[in-house]
Amino acid sequence: MDACEQVIKDLLLHEDSWPFTQAVNLREVPDYLELVTTPMDLGTVKEKLKSLEYPDVDSFVADVRLVFTNSDKYNLSTSDVGQAGKTMEKYFDKLFKEIFQTRTRNPKFNENDD
Numbered sequence: 560m561d562a563c564e565q566v567i568k569d570l571l572l573h574e575d576s577w578p579f580t581q582a583v584n585l586r587e588v589p590d591y592l593e594l595v596t597t598p599m600d601l602g603t604v605k606e607k608l609k610s611l612e613y614p615d616v617d618s619f620v621a622d623v624r625l626v627f628t629n630s631d632k633y634n635l636s637t638s639d640v641g642q643a644g645k646t647m648e649k650y651f652d653k654l655f656k657e658i659f660q661t662r663t664r665n666p667k668f669n670e671n672d673d
Contacts, residue, residue, distance in 0.1 A: 560608060562658045563619045567605045569654050570623070575643040576601060579626050594632050599625040623651055 570576055581602045583591050591598070604622050613619045630644030 560611075560613065560616070560619070563613070563616060564608055565658055566619075566651070566654050567601060567608060567623075570647065570651060571601055571605065573647060573650055575646045575650075578640040578643050579630070579647060588633075591633060595629045597625060597629075599629060601626060620655070624648075627651070 571580060579601045582600050583595075583598060585591055599622050601623070604619070604626070607613060607622065608619065613622075627644050627648040630640060634641035634644060636642070636645065
């Protein structure tokens, strides 16, 4: 899961991560749960990684993707947050591909090490 930790760290450092670093404040956005049934944010993903709540990489990926799916559901694609979600999703795809391709090309890489 070291690779997942690197991915989440890089995502949180991205300039467009600002809307996704912590849970949506339901006091500020009271209708959020009317459209989004399973809230998720990058800060929660990071905490779940730290507390070893992900049984595998696929579970981690599903939560990260949920952040962007939720953004698509709630935000207009032309809004600042909607645009940030699209940018972050593309960045995640790029990061994930780069980090995991590098790891699988390394002959010392063992799936059990993650």
